[in-house]
Amino acid sequence: MRFPRRSLPDRAWxxxxxxxxVIDALYAIPAHFDSRTSIEGLVATDVQTLSxxxxxxxxxxxxxxxxxxxxxxxxxxxxxxxxxxxxxxVFPDVLLKADRNGQEIILGIELKGWYLLAKEKEPNFRFTxxxxxxxxxxxxxxxxxxxxxxxxxxxxxxxxxxTQARYAAEYRNYWWTEIRQTRSDSSITAPPEAxxxxxxxxxxxxxxxNDRGGNFGRLARTGLMDEYIQEILDxxxxxxxxRDWIDFLRRFEQ
Numbered sequence: 001m002r003f004p005r006r007s008l009p010d011r012a013w014x015x016x017x018x019x020x021x022v023i024d025a026l027y028a029i030p031a032h033f034d035s036r037t038s039i040e041g042l043v044a045t046d047v048q049t050l051s052x053x054x055x056x057x058x059x060x061x062x063x064x065x066x067x068x069x070x071x072x073x074x075x076x077x078x079x080x081x082x083x084x085x086x087x088x089x090v091f092p093d094v095l096l097k098a099d100r101n102g103q104e105i106i107l108g109i110e111l112k113g114w115y116l117l118a119k120e121k122e123p124n125f126r127f128t129x130x131x132x133x134x135x136x137x138x139x140x141x142x143x144x145x146x147x148x149x150x151x152x153x154x155x156x157x158x159x160x161x162x163t164q165a166r167y168a169a170e171y172r173n174y175w176w177t178e179i180r181q182t183r184s185d186s187s188i189t190a191p192p193e194a195x196x197x198x199x200x201x202x203x204x205x206x207x208x209x210n211d212r213g214g215n216f217g218r219l220a221r222t223g224l225m226d227e228y229i230q231e232i233l234d235x236x237x238x239x240x241x242x243r244d245w246i247d248f249l250r251r252f253e254q
Contacts, residue, residue: 001177004170006163009136015106019137021073022096022107025066026141026162033065033157040152045253047151048246051115058113058145058155060086063094082106090200091129092138092165105197107137110165114144116158116242119250122229126217127168128205133194134166142225150237150245158235161228168219169206175222176208185209 009019037057039050066073066084074080081098092108114123123142142161147153177186191203198204208216219225233243 001174004167004174006167007136008164013137015137018073018079019107021075023139023162025069025072026109026139026160028069028072029062029065029143029160030157032069033061033155034068035061035155037061038154039147042151044151045249047147048115048117048119048249048253050147051113051118054155055113055115058143058157059093059111061155062111062113062143062157066094079106084109090198091133091204092197095197107139108135108165108197110138110140112140112142114142116144116146116232116235117150117245117249119246119253121233121243121246122220123225124218124220127172127219128217129165129169130190130194130204130206131166131169131173132190133196133198133204134164134169135196136164136166138165139163140165140168140219144232146237146242158232161225163224168224171224172217172219172222173206175224176216179223182210184212 009016013019035058037054063084063086074082082096085095085097086093087095091110093111094109096106096108098104110127110129112123112125112127118124127140140161140163144158144160145155146158148156173188176188180186187209189207189209191205191207193202194204195202206216215221220229233241235242237245
């Protein structure tokens with residue numbers, strides 16, 4: 001297997017400028033994100049469980065934020081019929097499409113929220129989609145979030161991790177088969193029915209021959225996000241780096 005290379009959309013693509021503006025909008029999410037969710041009265045050691053409680057809500061609010069940011073990604077109002085729409089249990093999580101009944105899709109976003117103070121110190125989601133199900137313009141986006149007062153308050157988001165979804169899938173497979181040290185069978189089987197923007201019933205997940213630990217698809221363990229993770233863990237929350245907050249909370253967990 002060859003080392004993966006990024007496959008960017010052709011510059012001649014009619015939506016290329018929109019694609020670039022969507023990426024700009026994604027990086028600008030922290031300045032525009034607004035949540036009415038408020039968390040108060042939690043025991044400090046329970047804060048690290050917020051990911052399971054609020055994860056889906058934060059992702060919904062990120063999609064709503066992108067739609068409010070239309071002037072950023074559609075300043076010329078060429079795409080008034082289009083909006084970002086969340087879809088459940090199918091790849092990708094979010095589509096930029098014409099309307100709920102239409103089939104005109106410009107790009108997709110596999111969106112993952114990451115509660116920064118979770119004890120793992122890394123995003124723990126699994127991304128198993130096969131590369132052939134990812135269009136050139138599809139993106140993998142991880143949005144870290146914390147509470148405004150660290151242990152209470154409203155959710156706020158931080159600088160996201162953004163990369164091409166196909167590249168992430170290819171890098172994951174390359175790491176699994178070529179870099180990861182193991183004596184077990186490291187082969188991967190791709191679903192033959194995979195296609196772009198599949199229905200819920202279409203298999204699109206790559207399957208490892210051996211995965212006793214259930215670690216296939218853990219993108220944060222492949223090295224692809226290492227530099228980003230270290231950068232975001234250094235972000236200071238109330239003057240203290242996020243990584244030190246995690247260590248403090250873990251010390252007193254029951």
